[in-house]
Amino acid sequence: MRFDVQVETRPRAGIADPEGSTIERSLPALGFEGIQDVRVGKSFRFHVEADDEAAAHALVEDVCARFLTNPVIEDSSITVTEASTV
Known part of the structure; x- marks a missing residue:
C-alpha cells in the first residue's frame, strides 16, 4: 500500500531559535502586533510503500530518528495517511 507522510519538526522548548526570534522582532515593524513565541x-x-499504516508509521519513525530529525534539540510529529487513488 502507498501512504502519504508528513513530518513536522520544531525546536524543543528551551532551545534557542534565532530564526524565530528574528521573525518575531521584525513583525511589529511590518504592522503585525501581538504575535509572540515564534518558532521555526x-x-x-x-x-512510502508499506504493508499497512502501522508498518508505514514505524518506518517513518526510524527514518526520523536516524536521518531527518535531531531528537536532542527537536520535537517532531508524524502524520501517515493512506494515499488517495485519484
Missing part, C-alpha cells in the same frame, strides 16, 4: 521548524512530505 521544517516540514517533510513524501510517500
Whole structure:
C-alpha cells in the first residue's frame, strides 16, 4: 500500500531559535502586533510503500530518528495517511 507522510519538526522548548526570534522582532515593524513565541521548524512530505499504516508509521519513525530529525534539540510529529487513488 502507498501512504502519504508528513513530518513536522520544531525546536524543543528551551532551545534557542534565532530564526524565530528574528521573525518575531521584525513583525511589529511590518504592522503585525501581538504575535509572540515564534518558532521555526521544517516540514517533510513524501510517500512510502508499506504493508499497512502501522508498518508505514514505524518506518517513518526510524527514518526520523536516524536521518531527518535531531531528537536532542527537536520535537517532531508524524502524520501517515493512506494515499488517495485519484
